[in-house]
Amino acid sequence: MTAPTHAQSGPTAAAGAPADVGGNDGLFTAAQGVLPGGVNSPVRAYGSVGGTPRFLVSARGPYVTDADGREYVDLVSSWGPAILGHAHPAVVDAVQQAAARGLSFGAPTPGETALAEEIRRRVLAAERVRLVSTGTEATMTAVRLARGITGRELIVKFAGCYHGHVDSLLAQAGSGVATLALPGSAGVTAAIAAETIVVPYNDLAAVEAAFAERGDRIAAVITEAAPANMGVVPPLPGFNAALSRIAREHGALLIQDEVLTGFRVGPGGWWGLEGRLEGWAPDLLTFGKVVGGGLPVAAIAGRAELMDHLAPSGPVYQAGTLSGNPVATAAGLATLQAADAGVYARLDAAATALSSQVSAAFTAAGVAHRVQHAGNLFSVMFGEAAAADGVRDYAGAQAQDTFRYAPFFHAMLDQGVSLPPSVFEAWFVSAAHDDAALDRIVAALPAATRAAAAARPAR
Numbered sequence: 001m002t003a004p005t006h007a008q009s010g011p012t013a014a015a016g017a018p019a020d021v022g023g024n025d026g027l028f029t030a031a032q033g034v035l036p037g038g039v040n041s042p043v044r045a046y047g048s049v050g051g052t053p054r055f056l057v058s059a060r061g062p063y064v065t066d067a068d069g070r071e072y073v074d075l076v077s078s079w080g081p082a083i084l085g086h087a088h089p090a091v092v093d094a095v096q097q098a099a100a101r102g103l104s105f106g107a108p109t110p111g112e113t114a115l116a117e118e119i120r121r122r123v124l125a126a127e128r129v130r131l132v133s134t135g136t137e138a139t140m141t142a143v144r145l146a147r148g149i150t151g152r153e154l155i156v157k158f159a160g161c162y163h164g165h166v167d168s169l170l171a172q173a174g175s176g177v178a179t180l181a182l183p184g185s186a187g188v189t190a191a192i193a194a195e196t197i198v199v200p201y202n203d204l205a206a207v208e209a210a211f212a213e214r215g216d217r218i219a220a221v222i223t224e225a226a227p228a229n230m231g232v233v234p235p236l237p238g239f240n241a242a243l244s245r246i247a248r249e250h251g252a253l254l255i256q257d258e259v260l261t262g263f264r265v266g267p268g269g270w271w272g273l274e275g276r277l278e279g280w281a282p283d284l285l286t287f288g289k290v291v292g293g294g295l296p297v298a299a300i301a302g303r304a305e306l307m308d309h310l311a312p313s314g315p316v317y318q319a320g321t322l323s324g325n326p327v328a329t330a331a332g333l334a335t336l337q338a339a340d341a342g343v344y345a346r347l348d349a350a351a352t353a354l355s356s357q358v359s360a361a362f363t364a365a366g367v368a369h370r371v372q373h374a375g376n377l378f379s380v381m382f383g384e385a386a387a388a389d390g391v392r393d394y395a396g397a398q399a400q401d402t403f404r405y406a407p408f409f410h411a412m413l414d415q416g417v418s419l420p421p422s423v424f425e426a427w428f429v430s431a432a433h434d435d436a437a438l439d440r441i442v443a444a445l446p447a448a449t450r451a452a453a454a455a456r457p458a459r
């Protein structure tokens with residue numbers, strides 16, 4: 001028998017030795033030759049800030065290291081999951097132990113029940129939990145479930161909210177869709193787009209009007225519990241509670257998407273900060289990011305009588321070869337078990353300290369801005385209007401002085417601070433962001449805010 005003929009050459013031969021293709025620049029060139037746009041998720045591509053994405057080779061605590069050997073204080077935190085900081089020893093240990101027992105069985109495992117119970121312990125409305133692998137799967141399933149339960153087809157979503165790349169939820173979506181200034185996505189059929197009613201965020205009159213017009217056909221309202229994909233735009237007081245009421249009055253469901261906020265803004269996610277105190281709960285919730293601790297876990301949760309419509313209990317089909325994967329659930333469980341009150345206190349303290357320093361630096365540089373918060377999530381909105389009135393919807397987020405962000409971002413990066421590469425994304429601190437890490441960020445602010453002040457809009 002001849003040896004396999006797929007002996008590798010070129011960049012792929014260098015697995016684990018990325019410097020062989022020349023650090024960040026060489027890696028990006030090689031990646032562009034084989035991955036569309038050089039990335040596996042558009043938000044990583046530096047599309048709106050320009051330049052070469054940093055190819056990361058390792059991460060620990062609040063720091064990441066790129067293929068050129070440079071270390072950065074990280075404010076991306078894997079887009080949310082890394083609340084304990086990178087490579088937390090308890091999580092790495094749990095993953096290693098789980099991996100040693102086997103990577104995937106395609107059969108029920110004890111860890112799935114343990115993770116679901118931990119979710120339910122934190123969020124009372126999560127009476128039943130279905131584990132999936134990505135936030136997109138979670139929202140897609142929640143929408144299908146709402147349609148299956150109600151027998152209706154229409155979905156209400158908010159402009160600027162992002163719920164993953166579900167066909168019906170890409171209209172006027174936030175995150176990368178906002179960064180790339182797209183109205184939605186090619187490839188979504190007109191028939192599917194017509195089943196989504198898009199309304200401005202924080203606008204209850206628009207929601208009431210949509211229900212007045214087509215309430216008997218609306219299956220669900222889906223909303224980010226606190227939007228953080230058009231920059232951070234918190235719900236006005238009572239907004240989420242009113243959505244719950246309006247949906248209920250019309251026989252529709254409220255899906256609260258906590259993929260980003262869940263288990264990050266507090267032990268019970270955004271619901272724990274709001275609904276729990278106000279005495280209401282969404283019908284369905286979606287989780288992702290933190291719930292997998294850096295490995296692919298996401299979840300749909302809700303009242304038992306609703307969730308039991310999922311197969312095999314009920315007629316709404318949903319499945320997944322790797323759903324509830326034992327290694328991934330071990331990472332999620334270890335993360336939630338380590339995320340105690342002290343961790344949330346540190347996250348909140350780091351976010352408060354950092355955001356006030358950021359705001360002070362922009363003020364000192366003469367840049368009109370407002371830092372907007374939703375719990376420990378925050379982002380900077382630029383411009384006189386944002387500074388004066390705050391931003392409460394997608395139109396306001398789009399109207400800000402977005403041109404100030406790229407020079408600010410690059411000046412921070414040059415000084416060893418990695419921010420999300422888009423003005424429309426939230427900044428993510430972790431409990432590992434100690435004084436030393438925060439001091440490094442703060443030291444970079446004067447030069448970076450001056451770069452923002454000097455920026456001029458493109459003609």
Ligand SMILES: Cc1ncc(COP(=O)(O)O)c(C=O)c1O
Nearest residue numbers: 134135136162163164259260288
């Ligand atoms: C609120 C929200 N929902 C859903 C998603 C989709 O999650 P995933 O990227 O895991 O598919 C995201 C991801 O950014 C999100 O922020």
Ligand SMILES: NCC(=O)CCC(=O)O
Nearest residue numbers: 041043079175228229425
């Ligand atoms: N806030 C937006 C995301 O977290 C998106 C991550 C991705 O799509 O890679």
